[in-house]
Amino acid sequence: MKKDITIPEVKDVYVAVVQEQHIEYKTLDWNAYIINNSDKDLDTVLIVSQGYNDTKMTPPMRHTLAKLPARSYAKIEFLQKKVLELNNSFKITFFDDNQMFDKTYLFRKNTINEKALQTIPLMQLKGVLVK
Numbered sequence: 182m183k184k185d186i187t188i189p190e191v192k193d194v195y196v197a198v199v200q201e202q203h204i205e206y207k208t209l210d211w212n213a214y215i216i217n218n219s220d221k222d223l224d225t226v227l228i229v230s231q232g233y234n235d236t237k238m239t240p241p242m243r244h245t246l247a248k249l250p251a252r253s254y255a256k257i258e259f260l261q262k263k264v265l266e267l268n269n270s271f272k273i274t275f276f277d278d279n280q281m282f283d284k285t286y287l288f289r290k291n292t293i294n295e296k297a298l299q300t301i302p303l304m305q306l307k308g309v310l311v312k
Contacts, residue, residue, distance in 0.1 A: 199214060214254045
């Protein structure tokens with residue numbers, strides 16, 4: 182049964198972790214975003230995020246977006262500094278023209294840091310990107 186299901190390759194959808202100034206608390210926070218850099222809207226976006234290593238595992242966090250418009254982005258969650266020491270996985274599932282797409286984006290432990298910052302597409306902010 183499972184072998185009969187084909188899930189096409191995900192293109193132009195990314196996950197980025199961006200360092201942003203929190204205006205109220207005057208801190209630099211790391212926030213995860215999903216980016217839709219395609220020309221199509223994404224429907225029913227399901228996101229499951231989790232941090233882990235050999236000895237620790239965070240509880241899975243689940244998020245839903247009813248729609249992510251073309252050429253846009255949306256905040257997924259705030260990442261605490263202790264979580265950056267873990268592998269951080271974001272499993273993204275969404276629909277495009279009634280076709281299901283699925284991909285897991287992985288930020289390896291300690292790869293989210295100021296030395297790895299680059300310009301993020303669409304956002305014009307600096308962050309760490311996984312394609």
